Amino acid sequence: MSLPLTEEQKKKIEENRQKALARRAGRLLTGQSQCTDSGSSVAANPSLCKQGFSQNFPQGPSQPESHGVTVKKQNLHTSSCDQRPHSHQFQLTTPEHAKGIWKSQGMACPNQGRPRQVTLPGLSPPLAQSPPNVANQQLFGYKISQGHLQASHQTESTSDANTPPKFLAKAKCSWETPLSSSCQLTEDQESEARTAKPSTSGQSLSNIHEGRLQEKLSTPVQKALSSQKGQCIREGDRFSVKIGYNEELLAVFKSLPSRIYDPTTKTWNFSMADYGALMRAVQRLSTVTLQPLEGVNGSSGAQAGLPSALSLAFVKGRCMLISRARFEVDISYSADLIALFKQMESQKYDVKTRKWNFLLEEHNKLIMRARSLPQVQLEPLPKTLTLAFASQLEKTSLHLTADIPEADLSGVDDKLVSNLMPFQRAGVNFAIAKRGRLLLADDMGLGKTIQAICIAAFYRKEWPLLVVVPSSVRFTWEQAFLRWLPSLRPENINVVVNGKGCLTAGLVNIVSFDLLSRLERQLKTSFKVVIIDESHFLKNSKTARCRAAVPILKVAKRVILLSGTPAMSRPAELYTQIIAVKPTFFPQFHAFGLRYCDAKRLQWGWDYSGSSNLGELKLLLEEAIMLRRLKSDVLSQLPAKQRKMVLVAPGRISAKARASLDAAAKEMTKDRTKQQQKEALILFFNRTAEAKIPCVIEYILDLLESGREKFLVFAHHKMVLDAITKELERKHVSHIRIDGSTPSADREDLCQQFQLSQGHSVAVLSITAANMGLTFSSADLVVFAELFWNPGVLIQAEDRVHRIGQTNSVGIHYLVARGTADDYLWPLIQEKIKVLGEAGLSETNFSEMTEATDYLSKDPKQQTIYDLLQKSFEEDETDMELLEAAESFDPESASGTSGYGSCDLGDAVDESGSSASPPTKRRFEFFDNWDSFTSPF
Numbered sequence: 033m034s035l036p037l038t039e040e041q042k043k044k045i046e047e048n049r050q051k052a053l054a055r056r057a058g059r060l061l062t063g064q065s066q067c068t069d070s071g072s073s074v075a076a077n078p079s080l081c082k083q084g085f086s087q088n089f090p091q092g093p094s095q096p097e098s099h100g101v102t103v104k105k106q107n108l109h110t111s112s113c114d115q116r117p118h119s120h121q122f123q124l125t126t127p128e129h130a131k132g133i134w135k136s137q138g139m140a141c142p143n144q145g146r147p148r149q150v151t152l153p154g155l156s157p158p159l160a161q162s163p164p165n166v167a168n169q170q171l172f173g174y175k176i177s178q179g180h181l182q183a184s185h186q187t188e189s190t191s192d193a194n195t196p197p198k199f200l201a202k203a204k205c206s207w208e209t210p211l212s213s214s215c216q217l218t219e220d221q222e223s224e225a226r227t228a229k230p231s232t233s234g235q236s237l238s239n240i241h242e243g244r245l246q247e248k249l250s251t252p253v254q255k256a257l258s259s260q261k262g263q264c265i266r267e268g269d270r271f272s273v274k275i276g277y278n279e280e281l282l283a284v285f286k287s288l289p290s291r292i293y294d295p296t297t298k299t300w301n302f303s304m305a306d307y308g309a310l311m312r313a314v315q316r317l318s319t320v321t322l323q324p325l326e327g328v329n330g331s332s333g334a335q336a337g338l339p340s341a342l343s344l345a346f347v348k349g350r351c352m353l354i355s356r357a358r359f360e361v362d363i364s365y366s367a368d369l370i371a372l373f374k375q376m377e378s379q380k381y382d383v384k385t386r387k388w389n390f391l392l393e394e395h396n397k398l399i400m401r402a403r404s405l406p407q408v409q410l411e412p413l414p415k416t417l418t419l420a421f422a423s424q425l426e427k428t429s430l431h432l433t434a435d436i437p438e439a440d441l442s443g444v445d446d447k448l449v450s451n452l453m454p455f456q457r458a459g460v461n462f463a464i465a466k467r468g469r470l471l472l473a474d475d476m477g478l479g480k481t482i483q484a485i486c487i488a489a490f491y492r493k494e495w496p497l498l499v500v501v502p503s504s505v506r507f508t509w510e511q512a513f514l515r516w517l518p519s520l521r522p523e524n525i526n527v528v529v530n531g532k533g534c535l536t537a538g539l540v541n542i543v544s545f546d547l548l549s550r551l552e553r554q555l556k557t558s559f560k561v562v563i564i565d566e567s568h569f570l571k572n573s574k575t576a577r578c579r580a581a582v583p584i585l586k587v588a589k590r591v592i593l594l595s596g597t598p599a600m601s602r603p604a605e606l607y608t609q610i611i612a613v614k615p616t617f618f619p620q621f622h623a624f625g626l627r628y629c630d631a632k633r634l635q636w637g638w639d640y641s642g643s644s645n646l647g648e649l650k651l652l653l654e655e656a657i658m659l660r661r662l663k664s665d666v667l668s669q670l671p672a673k674q675r676k677m678v679l680v681a682p683g684r685i686s687a688k689a690r691a692s693l694d695a696a697a698k699e700m701t702k703d704r705t706k707q708q709q710k711e712a713l714i715l716f717f718n719r720t721a722e723a724k725i726p727c728v729i730e731y732i733l734d735l736l737e738s739g740r741e742k743f744l745v746f747a748h749h750k751m752v753l754d755a756i757t758k759e760l761e762r763k764h765v766s767h768i769r770i771d772g773s774t775p776s777a778d779r780e781d782l783c784q785q786f787q788l789s790q791g792h793s794v795a796v797l798s799i800t801a802a803n804m805g806l807t808f809s810s811a812d813l814v815v816f817a818e819l820f821w822n823p824g825v826l827i828q829a830e831d832r833v834h835r836i837g838q839t840n841s842v843g844i845h846y847l848v849a850r851g852t853a854d855d856y857l858w859p860l861i862q863e864k865i866k867v868l869g870e871a872g873l874s875e876t877n878f879s880e881m882t883e884a885t886d887y888l889s890k891d892p893k894q895q896t897i898y899d900l901l902q903k904s905f906e907e908d909e910t911d912m913e914l915l916e917a918a919e920s921f922d923p924e925s926a927s928g929t930s931g932y933g934s935c936d937l938g939d940a941v942d943e944s945g946s947s948a949s950p951p952t953k954r955r956f957e958f959f960d961n962w963d964s965f966t967s968p969f
């Protein structure tokens with residue numbers, strides 16, 4: 033990417049060139065007359081003439097003429113192979129005619145066939161043989177086009193039977209004719225030859241010599257018709273060669289010491305030191321023509337008097353950050369710049385990247401000095417980076433570890449502070465050091481919620497607080513606030529459940545992204561403290577969510593963004609989150625796009641979907657915006673299992689489902705016979721399953737949107753399993769399903785399929801059919817869409833993931849829907865687990881590891897139901913009855929207690945897939961076993 037030379041530079045070059053040409057012409061003519069004066073032909077004393085050349089002109093490689101002189105292609109190169117005519121008549125030989133290959137004179141000369149000579153008096157002999165007065169000779173009255181020599185003069189030729197008449201008539205060649213017709217010209221070439229008539233008059237001596245000089249500098253050797261074309265391309269201080277396969281050339285490549293083969297581009301590249309050698313070798317190859325590098329002197333600028341093209345080339349590049357302390361310069365070769373680099377104290381050359389790098393503290397000095405080099409344009413680091421790394425830029429010595437002070441959390445509830453794990457405490461310190469504006473991007477399950485609550489609580493004086501979350505976790509957030517901040521009363525928390533809600537009614541206001549975009553107009557004053565959970569939901573600036581949230585964030589004093597996956601596919605997704613935290617960073621997206629999104633201008637506009645300079649982006653984010661720890665970084669601080677009770681949104685339960693549930697609950701509290709009570713209980717469970725479906729689906733989709741790739745979803749009712757798989761199919765999410773109807777033989781295969789799958793994959797599993805014997809250790813999250821009254825079965829199901837082979841801490845999410853049977857099942861399960869733990873039969877303590885363990889209200893009606901459940905489960909036959917009854921649940925039936933196929937039967941169903949009723953005995957064996965574990969008393 034070189035810029036045009038300035039007028040002054042051009043003028044200077046032209047002056048130098050003219051002087052050099054004049055000097056050389058003088059020397060050349062002296063040499064020439066010596067040759068002719070001696071009265072011998074070139075052949076008689078070739079070395080003398082050759083020497084005369086070599087003293088003045090670069091040997092070997094063709095050179096581009098970059099001094100404003102038109103390049104005419106002619107091979108005037110002298111050669112040690114003395115096949116030149118021993119006369120003033122210009123003669124060329126045509127070897128290997130059969131292949132149509134035009135061998136250079138520098139090659140070992142062919143001797144196949146007797147060379148036939150065509151005399152062309154109008155053409156001059158080679159330069160070394162030229163008489164002093166050559167002005168009127170048609171030295172350049174032909175040109176090589178695509179390796180063909182084309183002449184436009186009247187040709188006097190000896191008659192040659194092997195020369196095709198057409199060629200003789202039209203081409204008017206002046207070389208020894210080939211023995212075949214391979215030298216025939218195409219129509220295009222003929223017309224090219226016609227238009228290539230030389231000016232035969234008015235050519236000054238200097239012009240002629242200029243032309244010769246150009247030839248000497250820039251002309252590739254005359255090649256045969258089939259010569260393979262290639263091109264040299266400059267790449268910093270190296271160059272690559274773009275050409276197809278050629279055996280001879282490959283041998284040359286392999287002989288060059290600096291050779292590197294790039295398998296990606298399938299090209300060879302070399303250091304500039306080998307350029308001259310390569311071009312000289314190529315000149316001697318008959319099968320290859322290489323277009324030289326623009327502006328580069330192949331003999332490394334060795335000719336006296338000529339300005340080095342390399343030193344004149346305009347180079348443009350930029351600085352890139354490579355670590356918190358160093359930056360590198362990405363720029364093409366410039367001798368002056370290298371000299372400058374070497375003056376820098378902290379200079380280092382990276383042999384791998386072939387780039388120079390320096391300490392940040394030398395950045396400004398380097399930029400200033402580079403500005404004094406007229407041929408160099410070096411772009412400094414962007415302002416955003418210099419601001420973010422200001423401390424490094426100003427440093428005189430290197431302190432790489434950023435000291436983050438311990439925050440004073442004495443104003444935050446002790447329950448929370450004392451429960452923070454060390455890395456969580458460090459996260460809080462980081463946030464406070466960043467004045468409450470950050471993107472907390474810890475891996476999923478590392479406890480971003482507790483950290484965010486702590487950070488927000490540190491700024492409690494600035495509340496009311498706004499918490500924007502995916503709608504499926506609004507109530508989980510409410511519970512987390514209540515759990516970790518006992519100083520907060522439930523009435524201080526306002527969960528906005530619909531479009532009629534008020535955004536500012538509480539001290540803590542929790543709202544979903546979608547409701548925020550509907551309600552933001554309510555805001556008269558801005559929130560000073562805002563938490564955004566799953567902030568990557570804001571990745572697209574055109575969405576209503578983003579349009580509503582970003583203005584709120586820009587004016588807020590504290591912005592706590594939480595995301596385990598801030599960008600799921602490309603850096604462009606980070607932009608809105610970056611400006612939400614630091615509105616002054618990259619105020620224009622385009623600047624961000626150019627640097628980090630590999631922005632490309634296409635026909636219809638700019639494409640920002642790519643990525644570039646990711647290392648630098650990571651450094652910038654980590655320095656100024658983001659804190660990210662992976663599970664593997666803090667594994668030693670994590671419990672093996674992290675259970676989470678997710679209170680799914682009651683608002684998602686339809687009015688019809690709610691009515692059914694209420695009716696079922698009412699039925700249970702009536703004074704009925706034992707059998708009637710059980711029937712009511714069964715109906716209550718079935719209606720719970722039905723009611724939870726929309727919340728479960730919403731939660732699973734939110735997990736997928738949040739970047740959770742692989743997880744297990746356990747459910748009990750066939751109706752729930754069906755609804756989940758149907759939705760995953762609709763969304764084209766890869767998944768497997770194992771339920772009671774899955775033959776044993778297929779289960780292991782499905783399990784393996786899931787274990788080996790890449791990307792998004794969900795295992796939809798029946799609690800009763802897939803809770804043992806299978807390993808799903810490639811996932812680290814288990815979601816229970818439904819609760820099951822036997823906690824032993826739940827723990828066994830959890831352990832499908834938490835087992836040998838699992839290297840991560842495992843997340844367990846229990847979806848609990850308020851106003852359903854879950855209200856009773858959840859405390860009941862915890863109670864049972866507690867009993868097991870006390871008896872030393874379970875290490876698990878749900879009560880300590882989950883939020884909201886005591887949300888069950890003490891309503892007498894509810895207490896009755898709880899008691900009923902507890903009593904029922906203590907009876908041996910209840911499992912059987914529940915399963916049997918649930919199996920026949922048909923949501924469409926009036927009673928809700930009849931019909932088949934709605935509940936998954938676990939291992940009980942006949943593996944042949946028969947829909948006939950499975951043998952009852954076998955069906956319940958499994959539960960009998962589990963009762964012996966879970967109900968020891």
Ligand SMILES: Nc1ncnc2c1ncn2[C@@H]1O[C@H](COP(=O)(O)OP(=O)(O)OP(=O)(O)O)[C@@H](O)[C@H]1O
Binds near residue numbers: 451452479482675883
């Ligand atoms: N210090 C802690 N003490 C007790 N429990 C904790 C602690 N930190 C996290 N947990 C528990 O770990 C579970 C996961 O935490 P949380 O949901 O905040 O993770 P996350 O990072 O937000 O995950 P995701 O990105 O999946 O939402 C929760 O049940 C939470 O209560």
